[in-house]
Amino acid sequence: MSTAAPRTTGQDRLWSVDEHLEDILAAVRPLEPIELQLPDAQGCVLVEDVMVPVSLPPFDNSSMDGYAVRVADVAGASEEYPAALEVVGDVAAGQADLLHVGPGQAARIMTGAPLPPGAEAVVPVEWTDGGLGEGPVHGMRARSLAPEQSSGRVRVYRSAEARAHVRAKGSDVRAGDRALEAGTVLGPPQIALLAAIGRGTARVRPRPRVVVLSTGSELVQPGEELRSGQIYDSNSFALTAAARDAGAIAYRVGAVADDAETLRSTIDDQLVRADLVVTTGGVSVGAYDVVKEALSHFGDEDEPGSGIDFRKLAMQPGKPQGFGSIGPDHTPLLALPGNPVSSYVSFELFVRPAIRALMGLEDVHRPTTRAKLVTDKALTSPRGRRQFLRATCAEGTVRPVGGAGSHLVAALAHADSLIVVPEDVESVEPGTEVEVVLLG
Amino acid sequence: MSTAAPRTTGQDRLWSVDEHLEDILAAVRPLEPIELQLPDAQGCVLVEDVMVPVSLPPFDNSSMDGYAVRVADVAGASEEYPAALEVVGDVAAGQADLLHVGPGQAARIMTGAPLPPGAEAVVPVEWTDGGLGEGPVHGMRARSLAPEQSSGRVRVYRSAEARAHVRAKGSDVRAGDRALEAGTVLGPPQIALLAAIGRGTARVRPRPRVVVLSTGSELVQPGEELRSGQIYDSNSFALTAAARDAGAIAYRVGAVADDAETLRSTIDDQLVRADLVVTTGGVSVGAYDVVKEALSHFGDEDEPGSGIDFRKLAMQPGKPQGFGSIGPDHTPLLALPGNPVSSYVSFELFVRPAIRALMGLEDVHRPTTRAKLVTDKALTSPRGRRQFLRATCAEGTVRPVGGAGSHLVAALAHADSLIVVPEDVESVEPGTEVEVVLLG
Numbered sequence: 001m002s003t004a005a006p007r008t009t010g011q012d013r014l015w016s017v018d019e020h021l022e023d024i025l026a027a028v029r030p031l032e033p034i035e036l037q038l039p040d041a042q043g044c045v046l047v048e049d050v051m052v053p054v055s056l057p058p059f060d061n062s063s064m065d066g067y068a069v070r071v072a073d074v075a076g077a078s079e080e081y082p083a084a085l086e087v088v089g090d091v092a093a094g095q096a097d098l099l100h101v102g103p104g105q106a107a108r109i110m111t112g113a114p115l116p117p118g119a120e121a122v123v124p125v126e127w128t129d130g131g132l133g134e135g136p137v138h139g140m141r142a143r144s145l146a147p148e149q150s151s152g153r154v155r156v157y158r159s160a161e162a163r164a165h166v167r168a169k170g171s172d173v174r175a176g177d178r179a180l181e182a183g184t185v186l187g188p189p190q191i192a193l194l195a196a197i198g199r200g201t202a203r204v205r206p207r208p209r210v211v212v213l214s215t216g217s218e219l220v221q222p223g224e225e226l227r228s229g230q231i232y233d234s235n236s237f238a239l240t241a242a243a244r245d246a247g248a249i250a251y252r253v254g255a256v257a258d259d260a261e262t263l264r265s266t267i268d269d270q271l272v273r274a275d276l277v278v279t280t281g282g283v284s285v286g287a288y289d290v291v292k293e294a295l296s297h298f299g300d301e302d303e304p305g306s307g308i309d310f311r312k313l314a315m316q317p318g319k320p321q322g323f324g325s326i327g328p329d330h331t332p333l334l335a336l337p338g339n340p341v342s343s344y345v346s347f348e349l350f351v352r353p354a355i356r357a358l359m360g361l362e363d364v365h366r367p368t369t370r371a372k373l374v375t376d377k378a379l380t381s382p383r384g385r386r387q388f389l390r391a392t393c394a395e396g397t398v399r400p401v402g403g404a405g406s407h408l409v410a411a412l413a414h415a416d417s418l419i420v421v422p423e424d425v426e427s428v429e430p431g432t433e434v435e436v437v438l439l440g
Numbered sequence: 441m442s443t444a445a446p447r448t449t450g451q452d453r454l455w456s457v458d459e460h461l462e463d464i465l466a467a468v469r470p471l472e473p474i475e476l477q478l479p480d481a482q483g484c485v486l487v488e489d490v491m492v493p494v495s496l497p498p499f500d501n502s503s504m505d506g507y508a509v510r511v512a513d514v515a516g517a518s519e520e521y522p523a524a525l526e527v528v529g530d531v532a533a534g535q536a537d538l539l540h541v542g543p544g545q546a547a548r549i550m551t552g553a554p555l556p557p558g559a560e561a562v563v564p565v566e567w568t569d570g571g572l573g574e575g576p577v578h579g580m581r582a583r584s585l586a587p588e589q590s591s592g593r594v595r596v597y598r599s600a601e602a603r604a605h606v607r608a609k610g611s612d613v614r615a616g617d618r619a620l621e622a623g624t625v626l627g628p629p630q631i632a633l634l635a636a637i638g639r640g641t642a643r644v645r646p647r648p649r650v651v652v653l654s655t656g657s658e659l660v661q662p663g664e665e666l667r668s669g670q671i672y673d674s675n676s677f678a679l680t681a682a683a684r685d686a687g688a689i690a691y692r693v694g695a696v697a698d699d700a701e702t703l704r705s706t707i708d709d710q711l712v713r714a715d716l717v718v719t720t721g722g723v724s725v726g727a728y729d730v731v732k733e734a735l736s737h738f739g740d741e742d743e744p745g746s747g748i749d750f751r752k753l754a755m756q757p758g759k760p761q762g763f764g765s766i767g768p769d770h771t772p773l774l775a776l777p778g779n780p781v782s783s784y785v786s787f788e789l790f791v792r793p794a795i796r797a798l799m800g801l802e803d804v805h806r807p808t809t810r811a812k813l814v815t816d817k818a819l820t821s822p823r824g825r826r827q828f829l830r831a832t833c834a835e836g837t838v839r840p841v842g843g844a845g846s847h848l849v850a851a852l853a854h855a856d857s858l859i860v861v862p863e864d865v866e867s868v869e870p871g872t873e874v875e876v877v878l879l880g
Contacts, residue, residue, distance in 0.1 A: 007775075042685075056850070058666060094669055094670055096668045113669075136800045187681070192675070192677065192678030192853065196662075198660075198662050198663065199663070219534070223640025226498060228554075229553075231496075231497065231552075234633070234634075235632070237478050237634075238631055252479065289550075344629065407628075408612050408614060409632055410496070410617075413620065429451065
């Protein structure tokens with residue numbers, strides 16, 4: 001290797017999108033799992049089977065507000081011939097010391113409260129006089145508002161079978177059952193289940209911390225004044241947002257000027273908080289492509305697996321790409337082209353899958369579909385390149401937005417999908433069914 | 441109104457799901473917009489049309505690494521008869537002081553660099569000898585590595601038309617164009633566009649702050665020991681996660697015991713950070729239903745629109761529901777039933793749309809689809825109730841998960857959708873096409 005062309009393996013051949021992605025996914029390992037509090041585990045992947053330690057519900061309980069009764073006491077009860085029972089007290093949810101319901105007795109019981117010993121069924125309050133002696137009532141009234149109702153007599157107007165309106169212990173999940181499988185993504189309902197079985201924490205792969213930096217001496221922070229020859233830095237904002245969208249904790253580092261030493265030390269500083277580094281700009285074949293220059297020398301060159309490979313990919317937009325690992329922990333780094341649309345498409349194709357692989361997700365890809373191309377004239381695509389065109393997709397049809405030019409960031413903002421034109425296709429007629437990546 | 445039944449308008453009739461939702465959406469106003477930094481505006485709704493202040497690209501620039509030339513100087517150039525031009529220097533991206541390219545001259549130019557005055561086109565470096573005098577080259581080398589190449593002579597092997605490999609000023613967006621419309625949700629590509637046109641902030645509706653609290657003396661924090669009659673608090677975890685998922689900033693308040701005064705003062709304390717309050721439990725007709733008791737007296741009863749209405753809804757699960765506004769700012773409050781599945785389904789039907797209405801989103805609803813029911817036996821549903829059944833939906837078919845019992849939180853954790861059985865349907869045969877809410 002000469003000094004002028006360090007670590008640029010494969011720079012003279014074209015790599016396919018699939019080869020590049022395969023290399024990335026082969027190198028990116030899921031992050032080590034940690035035990036997180038449930039709210040912090042949201043969106044993360046569980047790494048262990050979670051077993052149920054205690055049955056749910058943990059005790060027989062009432063599914064209605066009403067009266068806990070013995071079946072024999074209400075057998076044959078009707079509006080004409082109600083059963084009159086002695087109310088021995090209230091059973092509330094969470095109550096530990098339970099009344100005993102003996103023959104001829106009933107206990108007022110609230111939804112979720114444990115079925116007291118002796119009782120065999122619950123009759124809903126609407127089937128009773130609520131202890132008022134004035135015919136069927138609509139509901140129970142709070143004890144604080146009507147203390148007299150928690151004792152006295154109640155008339156029951158209908159019979160009840162054993163276990164009526166009783167939720168049996170273990171009818172939801174039983175102790176020893178598997179509540180959730182390793183690999184499950186923890187959304188709100190899974191968090192509900194973990195909490196319900198008493199798990200305050202979960203063992204998951206954490207969200208990857210992704211550091212995003214853009215390079216280019218021409219870049220100015222949005223909101224500041226643009227001078228001659230300058231443009232606004234949009235990549236660091238867009239890719240930070242996209243990384244967050246993909247599930248990462250994303251840190252935006254401002255634009256770094258085209259100076260290899262500054263860039264090297266900036267990246268070096270950031271490694272402490274990075275599970276993945278993403279740079280934009282400076283990876284094509286240009287004379288000022290400092291990312292390439294800076295990263296070609298990064299890390300211990302004698303260390304296997306260290307260093308960044310720069311490649312030309314058979315795709316449009318996004319031809320120049322870099323990938324490898326840097327620093328003592330072999331932190332993965334993806335170097336994307338600097339053009340806003342190229343970098344965004346590259347993020348979708350390579351960085352998003354890498355983030356999702358770090359999270360331990362099984363399916364790292366965006367959903368794809370096939371849709372009928374709606375356009376005035378045939379699309380053209382360079383031979384030997386896989387082309388990605390911004391588009392809007394709805395109801396089985398897909399329409400390109402803006403042209404093929406890789407600088408049309410305005411079109412990107414109005415697109416919801418990418419049309420994929422394969423390497424061997426140079427022209428796509430209107431009406432053809434095409435592959436579409438849904439960005440949604 | 442008597443003390444025993446305060447503010448319980450409509451407690452004796454059944455309200456439809458649609459009526460309740462309509463009342464909620466009629467009362468919930470989108471939050472007042474504020475100017476946010478781009479990263480904070482992610483996922484928010486833009487409230488103004490954003491116009492382009494400066495054309496993009498802001499100047500004619502090169503789409504390739506190569507040489508900026510005059511068309512006449514390269515006319516008829518070929519490998520056999522190359523045009524030899526004097527290299528007057530480099531033009532890098534971000535460079536302000538530009539060289540002038542005169543007749544017989546060329547400037548090395550990098551992708552994105554401004555086209556220098558005098559030049560009319562760019563010839564890619566691959567069409568030249570790169571200044572080395574040794575035939576076509578593959579790419580440019582960094583100036584720091586090859587300083588001699590930024591001057592001297594270059595041979596050009598192909599002709600170029602005017603504007604070849606030049607991105608014209610304003611070809612992406614033009615000053616005065618509308619970049620984004622009011623109502624646009626700011627995802628990564630929209631943030632890219634805003635940054636690219638120099639906008640460091642955006643005027644959006646902020647994310648709503650949602651305070652979630654569960655009530656019930658039987659509730660124990662997950663991870664702690666469960667005693668007789670107690671269950672774990674899952675609702676506050678699940679609904680906080682669900683609120684965050686819906687786009688809110690969600691605060692979980694631990695479970696509050698069944699005591700009206702404590703509950704009232706807890707809610708009162710939380711109002712300072714709430715755009716919406718969600719409670720679970722204590723809204724059915726039970727004697728210990730403190731939410732109902734506490735909230736029935738909340739706020740200034742003489743103030744129109746203040747106070748909470750408790751209703752019975754014609755749905756299963758989730759019959760008892762409360763909604764209204766409390767406190768000096770008339771903060772909306774939704775009181776959901778305490779059963780985990782009922783509260784989750786209620787969240788999906790009522791709270792999620794409310795959160796999205798606060799965000800100013802046009803479409804507040806989950807997507808729905810129609811799918812063929814796959815099940816061993818007909819589903820049964822209570823007459824006059826709209827039933828929501830947990831299910832998994834894929835490829836045009838939908839299968840119920842678990843039974844209809846409202847306590848099956850385990851089934852919920854394995855569902856990705858809800859089957860909707862309309863009020864007038866009591867039985868659904870296998871193979872019937874049913875409405876399905878996709879929980880995403």
